[in-house]
Structure formats: structure tokens, C-alpha cells
Amino acid sequence: MYWLVRSYEALGYEAFRKVSLLSPNSARVHQMMAKYYADKHETSHAVAEYEAAMKLSPDLPDLHLGLGTVYWEAGDWDRAEAPLRRALDLSPSLLAASYQLGDVYVQKREWELAIRYLHLAEGDQTLNYQACLDLSKAEAALGHTEKAIDYLLRLAGQDQDGEIHYRLALLYRKLGDSARTEAAFATSNQLRQASMQHGQEVLQTMEKERQALEQIDH
């Protein structure tokens, strides 16, 4: 495992070094630097690198998506909005931008706009879960409790720790449906217990692996 990590590290470093040597001031190098800073939560540096990249290649949609993502992850919704919109203008099929923009509007409590963009992302398999959660929140905020429940029911089978059923219970209670409220709370509690049990088992396994690795090192 150790040598695997070292190998990937070395390969990555070498590739980055080559790109930097070939074209030290290219948009792609700035983009890679931006990603590096974003991963380290160094937002201001990441933004500076994305902006430098966009000066060189203003029409690369993933640069705008990257910048929007940096702001989105920092919770700066106002700044996130423009680059995400621009990314979608340049490439309407960028569903990640659709989801993030929809999410931005959820945070800003602009529910109708949120629903519009989240619907676009809903079809994407990797974004569906998050999009449906947001759509449920937006519909619930608009008073469309049944619709909000429908979105959560789509995710109910994927509920691993009881969170979906907890949200369902709150919505059922809003409808005054005490039987379904009680059932959803019960399922939520069961799933939470099972998740905690599983978490403990994973931890124990990890601890055993850690000890085994220590022995190998010795």
C-alpha cells in the first residue's frame, strides 16, 4: 500500500513537472494550481489561479465551473452564481454546474430558480441523490409537502443512516399523518442503529489493518 501511494505520488509529480516545463504560463497549469490550492482549502490562491487561467482561455467552461465550485465550497453563494451561470452558458450539458447553481439558489432561498436548475441535474446518476434532497427541501419550503415526500421516497432505499426517513417523518407530521410519521421515525432509528454498528465494525477493521501495517513496517 505504501509503495502504491509513493508510485502514484511520483507519477503525478512528474506529469505536473513536465506540463509546467512545456508551458509554464498556460491556462491548464493555472487550472492545476487552482485545483491544488482548492484541495488545501486555500480559497484566495485558488481563485487567483482560476482568474489567471481565464484571462488566457476565457471560454473554457470547466474553468468557470472550477471557480464557481471554489466559491460554492467556501459557501460564498453570491460569488459562485456568476461563474456557474457562465459555465452553463458555455456548456449547457455541464450538469455539475446545474446542480451547484440549483444548490446556490437553495441556499439563497430562491426556491423556484433552485428547482429549475436542480431538475436539469436530476437526470445525472451521480448528482441525482443530492439533487433530489435539494428538490425536496425546495418543494417543502414552497408548501408542496407531497412533492417533497415524493423526492425523498425515491431515495428511501439508499438511506443508510436514517437521515432520509427522519426528513420523511418531519414531512408526514406536517401532513398530520401520525401513523406514517411514527413508522418513518422507527425506520430512521433502526437505520441509525445499524449504521452506528457498521461504523464500529469498520473502525475495528481499520484498527486491525493499522496494526498489521505497523507490524510490516517493523
Added chain:
Amino acid sequence: MAKSKSSLLTRREWLRQSLSGVCFIVPVFVNDKLGQPILAPGPWFTDVAKEAGLNAFRNTCGTLVKDYLVEEMGNGVALFDYNNDGLLDIFLVNGSSFELLDNPSLPRTSSRLFRNNGDGTFTDVTRQSGLINEGWGMAAAAADFDNDGYTDVFITNFGSNALFHNNGNGTFTNITRDAGLEGGNWSSGCSWGDFDGDGRLDLYVARYVDFDRAKIPDPGAAKYCLYRGVPVACGPQGLVGLPDLFYHNEGNGKFREVSNDVGIRDSDRAFGLGVAAFDFDNDGFLDIFVANDSMPNFLWRNKGNGTFEDVAMEAGCAVSADGRPQSNMGIAVGDYNNDGWMDLLVTHFSEDYDALYRNTNGQFDDVTFEAGLGTVTFSMLGWGVGFIDYDNDGWKDIFIAQGHIYPQADKAGNRWRQPDMLFRNLRDGRFALVDNHQSGLLDARSSRGAAFGDLDNSGRIWAIVNNIDEQPYLYKPGGPSGSWVRFKLTGTKSNRDAIGARVRVTAGGITQTDQVRSGDAYFSTNDLRLHFGLGQATSIDRVEIRWPDRQEEKYERLAVNREYVLRQGGKNDKA
């Protein structure tokens, strides 16, 4: 305390949850019917710890690097009048270090009792009082457990807990062993209350982690030993918790651990931290809320016969609105919207928000973002917390003591030292952050426990904050103030401190509610006297008291700006 909550979530998830609100910042206040000052001149608080003589205390909590969780959790503070001179004294809980635990010959650290001299200064009377807790202290809950008229102190420790009986002559005696309250391993928050209505105070003790230093991985050695990729002390996730303890007061200076008998079954061994006893459903019986780190909270509903059931999940205060357990630590209890139901504010880890649970008819709703508290508390790590009416306008504001748990936070895009925060109640369900220059909370340290009370009997609320590895803050209140009233309740049939008594005050067109509590916030005890700001009201229309034994009394047409000493079933006196 855990980095867990963020680690349990996707990055999108925590960002979405944490930032879905609006932050209100209101630097200038306007006049209105309730007597708000035209301008908020600030500062509302000034740190006078040095002038008051409190800088003699410097908190100790392990090494500065903090390789172990126990070194990071900090300590509480208790405000109580130990010598019955009418002035609140200050008890600062202190930690220790493994170096000291391993070397009994080294000089001990101790928690410190400071006597209020009545002139703005305090004198360290720890030695002469005998209130010497040399264990690794966590929390302090002060109450007169034997109804003899003198306030006693229970201290939780990493190690054996300690009960100090007040001898009534300015000294204390450690009676832990005889009382049967030693506990064990790592106890955390604690709270007194008469839960079975026998007139004697019982005790709830939360416990955190089954901590064995020899078995704790090194920082960075496991998944739960990293914060944003930086190695930090491990836990609590990845470690094993301990069940909480419930002690029944047998009435002869002895306590009996009856957790299972009364239905307090902490079978998940949750990582318990803050504890607060209050009546959430207004049925007249004292319930218990426990803030569990990284796990769902407990709300032990008192069934009315001294037995309990956990209803936190159904009551809506176990997890966030999205069904996610948070790293729950400190608890504020108070009726911030003056609807007659006690609400909750629970402090959390950084990269998550402090949750405001609004109570309506015994049902809680997470209204953090609607209240404007989501975004602004997101990057901060909160501990001690209180609903306090700092300007006496009749609406409870919020004070939060803050500081990161990891000294390594400075290398991970956050800050170990964080300024405390003050929020003004906008009276419409929302709060506004008061700018630090106006609040006067200017300094940045790594704060933990905080307690609130009127230290000079001036009708204003002070705040004292225990800062890890540093001197405490003593925040003296200032700025314009509305009128006020304070009640010191003395039970006769009920427990003498009247813990659990509910008071409703109607004045100036609003009715405020509060309840006497011992053991609150984060590891701390606030002034047991109940204080109400009254805005421009010049008299009080009505005061309704429901004593812990559910007996009700009513007073009408009282004057403002004074303290009333009210005896159950007896004549009331003005202090």
C-alpha cells in the same frame, strides 16, 4: 469532540447545510416602543479580568500541543454565593496534565474559588475554603443538595468526581466517597434537579469517552485523528463512549446510582457533553437534555413518576433538520421568542452551524437558518453559550464562547483562538451578530465554559469565560439598559434552591418565562437567581411562579429594578 460531523458528510452536504441562511449584522439600533436605545454605543462588554484579580488564574489543560482529546475539552465555570453575603462568587474549574498525573510529587493544579469582594475585585480563597479539586476538572454544578441553606458544589473530573459540602462557615468538605458519587473514568456535564418531587436534588452526570491513554492512537494515525488532513488528537469517534449516570438523592448525604431503574439507558454509550435540566413540555416535571458529541442528543422526558424515556428524535432536537447528528457540546436554555416554551441553542464543531431549536408546544424545530444563525456560526467552534438579555430590553440575546478544539487548526484553514460572539434578538425570531467592536468581545482565545450572572447586583448580566491554557475573560456589562427585575427563590416544600421552578413575568406588554437551573451551558452553572430585562416598563403587572412541586403562586403590581426574595408559600421580601 469531533471532527466527525464534517467527516461524515460529503463536502457538498456540509456546505449546503451550513450555509443556507442569511447573516444579519446590525451595527446601529433604532428606538422603538420597547425602549431600545437610539444608538448602540458599545461596547456592551469590557473584559475586566485583570482589574478584578482573576488573572491570578491560568487554565491548565495538558500540553500546548494536545495529543489527547482530554487535553482539548476545557473546563467550566460556576457562579454561586458560597458565603451567603449576597454576592456571586466565581469558581473556575481547572484541568491538569498527564505529566502531573504521572508524577504525584509535582505541585498540583487546582480549580479556584474567588470570593467577590463587592468592589469589583475578587480574592482567591481556594485554600482557606477547602474547595480544592486537584483532579482533572471538567464541569461544576452548584446547588444546595442537602437543603441546609448553603450552596454545595459537584465537580466532574477525568478520574473520580468530587462533591464538596458547604459547611456554612466559608469552608467545604469533600464528601464524595461517603456520598457515593465518585463515578469514574471521564465524566463531563452534570446537572442537579429534583426529578421525583421528593424535595431533594438528584444528579445527572454525562460521561464522554472510555479513555485509556495507552490505547489511544497517535495524532494522524487513524481516520478520526485528522482534521482537514492535519494530524490531530484522536476521538471521540473511533473511541468507545461511556454510559451516563443518574443518581437519586437518598436524603442522608448519600446518593444511589439508579440509571437503569429510572429508564436512563444509554445503551449506545453516547459521547455525552453538556447537560441541562428543564421542563420542555410544560407539564411541571423536570426533563433532561443531553448534548451528545457526534451522536443524536438525548431528551429524557420525565414521565411524572421519576422515570424517563428518550423522546429527542420525535421531539425534533436529537439531530439537525436534515436528520444529521451534529457534534453537540454546549446548551443554552431559554424562551427567546417569549412564547412560554423553553427553546434550545446547541453549540457545535466548526464547519457546521450552532443549532437553534424553537420549542412550540413541546415540539422542537431546527430554525437556525431562519433565525440568521447558520452562516455566521459556520466556521466557528462553539462551547459555552447562554440566552442572556444583555441590554434588558425584554428579549433574550445570545452569547457564545468559542475556540477551536485543535491547536493545529491554524494549519488547517481555521483558527485555534476565536473571538466570542454576541447576537442581538431582533424580536421577530431572528438574531443579528453584534460587531465585535460594539460587543466588546475583542480578544481571541480558545474559550470553553461560560457562565452568566449579575456579579455586582446592578441589574446587568456579566459573563465569565474559562479559556483553555490562558486567563479567563470577565466581561463587565455596559451600554444603555432597560429596567429589570430579579428573583431569588427559596423552596420550602420544594428543594431549597427551587431548582426547576418556572417563573413568568408580565410587564410592558410581554410575558417572559424562565426556569431555575443548576448545571447548564457547557460544563458550567449560571446565577441561580432569575433575571428579566423589562425594557421601558415601569412596573410589573404579574409574576407567576410554579414551584418544583407544581404549587403555583401569583404576585401582582411589583416595582421594577430590584431583586425579590420569594419564599415558597411565604411572604416575599425585597432585597
